[in-house]
Amino acid sequence: MKKSLFLTISLVMFFAMTTVCSTVYAQSTIKVGIVDTYTGPPTTFTMDVLDGFKLAVNKINAKGGVLGKKIEYATRDEKFKPDIGLAMAKELVLKEKADILMGTINSATTLAISDFVKKEKIPFFVTFAKSDKIIGEKGHQYIFNMNENTAMAGRAAAIALAKKPFVKYWIAGDDYEYGHAIADNVWNNLKKLNPKAQKVGESWWKVGEADFTPYITQILAAKPDFIIVATGGSGMVNFQKAAKATGLSQKIPFYQHTAIELSVLKPQGQNAPEGVYGTANYFFYYPDTPANKAFVDEFKKAYNREPRIGALSGYMTAMFIAEGYKKAGKINTEALIKALEDMSIDSPVGSLTIRGCDHQLELPMYFGVTKKSPKYDFLVASDIQVIGAKDYMPTCEEVKMLRK
Amino acid sequence: MIPPGILSQIFVGLSRTTILFIVASGLSLILGVLRIPNVAHGSLYMIGAFTAFTVTKIFGEGQAAFWMALIIAPLFVALISLIAERGMFQFLYEREHLMLLLLTFAFSLVFGDLVKLVWGGEYKSVPVPAIFQGFVPLFGGLPFPIYNIFLLVAGPVVAVLLWLLTNKTKIGKIARAAAVDREMVGAVGINVSWVFAIVFVIGCLLAGLGGVLVAPTVSVTLGMDHNLIIEAFLIVIMGGLGNIWGAMLGALIFGITQSLGILVWPQFGIVFPYLAVVVVLLFRPTGLLKSTW
Numbered sequence: 220m221k222k223s224l225f226l227t228i229s230l231v232m233f234f235a236m237t238t239v240c241s242t243v244y245a246q247s248t249i250k251v252g253i254v255d256t257y258t259g260p261p262t263t264f265t266m267d268v269l270d271g272f273k274l275a276v277n278k279i280n281a282k283g284g285v286l287g288k289k290i291e292y293a294t295r296d297e298k299f300k301p302d303i304g305l306a307m308a309k310e311l312v313l314k315e316k317a318d319i320l321m322g323t324i325n326s327a328t329t330l331a332i333s334d335f336v337k338k339e340k341i342p343f344f345v346t347f348a349k350s351d352k353i354i355g356e357k358g359h360q361y362i363f364n365m366n367e368n369t370a371m372a373g374r375a376a377a378i379a380l381a382k383k384p385f386v387k388y389w390i391a392g393d394d395y396e397y398g399h400a401i402a403d404n405v406w407n408n409l410k411k412l413n414p415k416a417q418k419v420g421e422s423w424w425k426v427g428e429a430d431f432t433p434y435i436t437q438i439l440a441a442k443p444d445f446i447i448v449a450t451g452g453s454g455m456v457n458f459q460k461a462a463k464a465t466g467l468s469q470k471i472p473f474y475q476h477t478a479i480e481l482s483v484l485k486p487q488g489q490n491a492p493e494g495v496y497g498t499a500n501y502f503f504y505y506p507d508t509p510a511n512k513a514f515v516d517e518f519k520k521a522y523n524r525e526p527r528i529g530a531l532s533g534y535m536t537a538m539f540i541a542e543g544y545k546k547a548g549k550i551n552t553e554a555l556i557k558a559l560e561d562m563s564i565d566s567p568v569g570s571l572t573i574r575g576c577d578h579q580l581e582l583p584m585y586f587g588v589t590k591k592s593p594k595y596d597f598l599v600a601s602d603i604q605v606i607g608a609k610d611y612m613p614t615c616e617e618v619k620m621l622r623k
Numbered sequence: 624m625i626p627p628g629i630l631s632q633i634f635v636g637l638s639r640t641t642i643l644f645i646v647a648s649g650l651s652l653i654l655g656v657l658r659i660p661n662v663a664h665g666s667l668y669m670i671g672a673f674t675a676f677t678v679t680k681i682f683g684e685g686q687a688a689f690w691m692a693l694i695i696a697p698l699f700v701a702l703i704s705l706i707a708e709r710g711m712f713q714f715l716y717e718r719e720h721l722m723l724l725l726l727t728f729a730f731s732l733v734f735g736d737l738v739k740l741v742w743g744g745e746y747k748s749v750p751v752p753a754i755f756q757g758f759v760p761l762f763g764g765l766p767f768p769i770y771n772i773f774l775l776v777a778g779p780v781v782a783v784l785l786w787l788l789t790n791k792t793k794i795g796k797i798a799r800a801a802a803v804d805r806e807m808v809g810a811v812g813i814n815v816s817w818v819f820a821i822v823f824v825i826g827c828l829l830a831g832l833g834g835v836l837v838a839p840t841v842s843v844t845l846g847m848d849h850n851l852i853i854e855a856f857l858i859v860i861m862g863g864l865g866n867i868w869g870a871m872l873g874a875l876i877f878g879i880t881q882s883l884g885i886l887v888w889p890q891f892g893i894v895f896p897y898l899a900v901v902v903v904l905l906f907r908p909t910g911l912l913k914s915t916w
Contacts, residue, residue: 258736260846262744394893422889427850429642429841433635433882436765437889440628456746456842464751464768464840466758486748486842488684 248291249284249550251276251540252311254304254322254332255346257296260452261324263482264529268346269294270522271533272321279537285544290537293317297328304328305335312339318552319344321536326350326396336361340552344536347529349397351404354579355613355621360556363539363578365532367500369397371584372476373404375611376447376498379586379604380405380474381412385445387419389438392449394423401476402449419443428454431461439467446473455483459492468492479587479600481527491598495589498606500582501528504595505603506568514567535566535580539573576615581608627763629886634762636882637875638771641778642837644874646851647858648785648867649829655865655915656802656822659712660720662727665852666734667827671700671834672843673738676747689752693835700831701824708823713816731848739845749838770839777836781829785867788825798822802865802915857896861903863910872911876903 253272255265272292280289293315297304304323311317312335320336321344323329329348336343337359344363345353351370353362367375390406392398409416420441422434438446450458455475462468469492477483478497503515503525514534518526526534540555542564547554560575572581587600613621650664674696682688707730715723755773758766789795797818801808809815833851841847858877862869877896884895903911 258739260744260844262739262845263746266744391889420889422885422892425893427846428893429837429847429850430639432768432771432840433632433639433885434889434892436631436635436767437628437885439765440631453746453842453844453846456748456844457840460748460751460840460842461768464756464758464770466766470766482746486746488748488750490748490750 247287248289249319249540249544250315250317251290251292251319251321251537252308252315252317253292253294254297254307254311254320254328255294256299256324257294258298261299263452264347264527265324267527267529268322268324268533271518271526271530271535272537273533274518274521274530275534275537275541279541285541286548286550288550290541297323297325299325299328301325301327301331305331308332308335312336312341317341318550319540321346323348326353329353330357333357333359333362342552342556344540346532346536349400351400354577355618358577358618358622360578363559363573363580365536365539365580366528367582367584369400370404370613371611372498373401373406374408374613375584375586375606376405376474376476376496377408377412378606378611379498380409380445380496381416383445385472386415386417387442387444388416389420389422389441389443389446390418390449391422391424391434391438391446393426393428393451393454395426395451397451398423398426398449401451402447405447405449405474426452426454429457431458432465435461435465435467439465439470443471446471448473448475448478450475456486459483459487459495460490462495463490463492468494472496474498477528479585479589481525481597484589484599485525485597488597489591491589493589493591493598496586497589497600498584498586499528499600500584501526501531501568502585502600502603503527504599505585508567508569510565510569511567531567532580535564535571538564538566574612574615577618579612579618581612583608584611627765629883631762631765631767632882632886633879634767634775635771636879638774638778639882640874640878641774641781642833643854643858643877644778644871645781645829645836646833647855647862647870647874648781649826649833650855651859651862651865651867651870652785652829653823653826654859655867656798657712657716657819658720658723659716659727659823660724660856661826662724662852663707663730663734664727664827664830664855665848665850666731666738667700667704667830668834668837668851669738669843669845669848670703670734671696671831672749672838672841672847673742673747673834674699674831675835675838676742676749676843679749684750686753689749689839692749692838693832696835697828697831700834701828704827705820705824708820712823713820716819731852735845735848744845747843749843751839755839774836781832782871789867794818794821854896857900861900861910863912863914865915866910866912869910869912869914 276290295307324347326348351368354364392402474496478495480499543555543559546558563572584606587603589598590601592599675692678692678695679688755770758768761767858873862873880895880899885892
């Protein structure tokens with residue numbers, strides 16, 4: 220009895236040692252730790268980030284990896300909770316020895332991890348969180364933002380809306396940070412660009428509000444020219460359905476950030492309202508270039524669905540990691556960061572650059588309006604107006620001021 | 624004469640009340656008779672909505688599809704609840720409420736992940752059936768969605784059916800008796816276990832029905848359960864635990880204070896129904912109507 224116990228213990232220890240050793244000696248890979256929400260509503264967006272990233276990694280590894288090393292990744296589900304997310308990030312860095320972190324869809328988690336990577340000197344690629352603090356006042360040299368934030372989206376929308384003849388604006392939205400941030404950023408920029416714009420009222424509903432009809436009848440009675448609707452997540456679809464049912468979409472035009480995006484329009488099929496203004500960073504059908512087509516085909520072949528915005532940020536994160544190390548010529552964090560600054564590489568939407576001063580990816584923003592299409596069984600964005608990254612991103616000086 | 628704006632807002636509030644009432648009455652029924660604070664009630668509502676999505680897809684999104692969903696989805700939810708009741712809850716009726724609360728909470732998590740596995744994380748949308756599409760100008764030309772008129776009719780129909788069930792049928796009478804004194808009902812030779820099963824299933828069926836009815840107006844998505852369950856519990860508490868008419872009254876107060884609150888102060892419209900709950904509980908801590916607890 221005693222003997223067998225001793226045997227088991229020594230066996231367990233032997234295996235434990237070999238696995239420990241293997242992780243120590245097998246630094247022949249580049250390890251990327253991904254912390255994101257993989258349960259609940261946010262999966263609508265996070266799965267695209269992961270799948271886009273996987274697609275690129277498989278391609279890179281098939282070609283022999285980066286400087287002879289394969290990219291390896293591990294995912295952790297933060298369950299949309301900052302404390303869990305931070306613990307996962309720590310585990311990935313300290314135990315799994317991740318060289319790079321990426322994620323998350325939760326701004327609070329992202330900010331928590333941001334503090335941690337600053338101390339640990341680990342590059343962190345932000346793929347979906349929208350808080351402008353991430354790259355603004357809380358930004359530092361280890362953080363890379365691969366998507367737009369509320370400040371950028373708001374400014375881009377304001378640039379496009381300022382050219383329209385609307386005067387009386389109503390502001391409505393989900394009563395949480397994202398909603399208020401989008402609304403404030405659109406409105407404050409719009410007022411600067413078009414001094415004639417005036418606000419006639421506001422309504423705010425709770426996140427996850429199921430029925431918008433009472434809000435809409437109230438807005439209709441006030442007769443504004445235009446409504447800025449700052450909804451996020453499933454509220455996007457909920458509002459559009461209510462706008463269609465009440466006839467709001469035919470009477471008063473309105474804007475929602477990402478209203479023209481596939482995740483909002485596809486589920487509604489032909490029943491989505493036409494004439495809704497929105498902004499988005501990516502469409503699988505626009506720009507109609509061979510590069511984008513090739514990316515869409517590859518993505519569709521692998522996952523049997525069209526890529527959305529998250530897919531692009533996931534894909535580009537892997538591409539930038541690979542190209543960054545190649546340019547640096549060695550697997551070294553500081554060298555990677557230096558290499559990535561002001562680096563441009565080709566992407567499905569044209570050449571993209573990571574701005575040196577704040578590590579923000581310069582993505583073009585598309586402003587458009589929903590319209591039925593003969594080609595698809597769902598509505599698409601039409602009259603697309605491209606707003607260049609340089610026009611809607613805060614300037615380097617502004618970012619410097621924020622980071623003080 | 625009430626201004627048309629307020630009138631319109633009241634009716635919108637009433638139609639919103641319908642879904643809240645249907646779901647909350649199911650919750651209240653289970654709470655009153657079985658004494659289970661069923662946190663998974665919201666999940667069953669969500670499953671109802673997702674099933675409605677699948678059924679309308681299968682039947683080609685036409686007119687008939689919606690009516691099929693209205694029948695099939697609640698039955699499907701009822702089936703799930705029957706399995707849960709026979710397989711699990713029937714052994715736990717004597718346990719403490721806190722235990723049951725935790726158990727049903729666990730169920731809500733399990734159901735949430737099952738829904739994700741079956742239907743995926745994407746938003747789903749159920750189209751409004753063709754005859755209910757669009758809106759009619761009512762109350763001084765303000766548009767009123769036709770689907771909301773349908774809801775305004777559906778609410779009272781369900782209420783009447785529930786009244787008939789609890790007051791005019793034998794099972795309803797037994798259930799009411801069992802709610803007061805379970806052992807006594809058992810002592811006169813009635814199989815209480817099955818009565819409880821039927822009541823549980825009917826309560827859950829109402830959750831499923833609420834899910835189908837709400838589906839055309841919202842995006843069917845993960846997380847819709849959590850939003851609803853809190854409101855449903857507040858309504859049940861406000862109305863009096865276990866009292867179906869209390870649930871109706873609570874839903875009415877909840878829906879109308881919200882829609883009128885929006886009219887008065889749109890920035891803070893969300894506060895009003897919760898304020899109403901506070902006021903009610905301050906003056907009537909056991910709820911507006913008689914609680915069965």
